[in-house]
Amino acid sequence: MSIETSLKEAMAIDGAIGVAVVDYESGMSLGTLGGGQGLDLEVAAAGNTEVVRAKTRTLATLGLNDTVEDILITLGRQYHIIRPLASSSGSLFLYLALDRVRGNLALARHALKRIGNGLEV
Template structure:
C-alpha cells in the first residue's frame, strides 16, 4: 500500500481528524491528510519527531533492549497516537489525531498496527 492510500485508510478510523507519515530522521512529513486551521500537521509532525527521538534516547540510556510500538498523548479533546513503523528499514512513524468523543482508542491502535504491516515506502 502506498503512502496516499495508507493515509486515506487512517482517516477512515472512527474519530480521525488528521494523519501523517513522518520520517523522524529528518522530521519531515512524507504525506499528510486532514488537519486544518486548528491542526497544522506539518508542525505537529516536526514536534512529534522530537518526542520520538527523546523516547528512543531514553530507552538507549536505560539500556533497554526493546522497541517502541506506539506513543499516546492524551489531551482534553483529542488523542495523538504515534505508531513507529517496524516493517520499514527507514525511520518512519504514523501520526494519527483522534477526536476523543468519537474515537475508540483500542480499535484505532489495532487499525494502525494493520496499516503498518501493509504500507510500503
C-alpha cells in the first residue's frame, strides 16, 4: 500500500493523534498525518530518528544479531510507538502518537505491524 494509504489506516487506529513515515538516515519524514498543536510531527520525526539510531548502535555494540521490532515511549497522556520497517531501503520507520485514554496499546501495536508490513515505498 502507498504511504498515503498507510498514514490514513494508522490514523484510523483508536486514539491516534498523529503518524509519520520517516527515513532515519536523513531524519526527514516522507509523509505525515494528524498532529497539530502540541505535536509537531516534523520535529517528532527528527527527534525519533535519534532514538532509532541510538538503539541500532546499541544493538551493534552489544553484538546482538537481532532487529528492533518496535520502541515504546510512554508519556503521562500518550504512547509513542516507533516501528522500524523491514523494507528494501532498511532505513524507514513508522511513528505513531496515541492518546493513552482513548487508545489500546496492544491493538495499536498489532495494527501498526500490519500497516508496516503492507507499506510499499
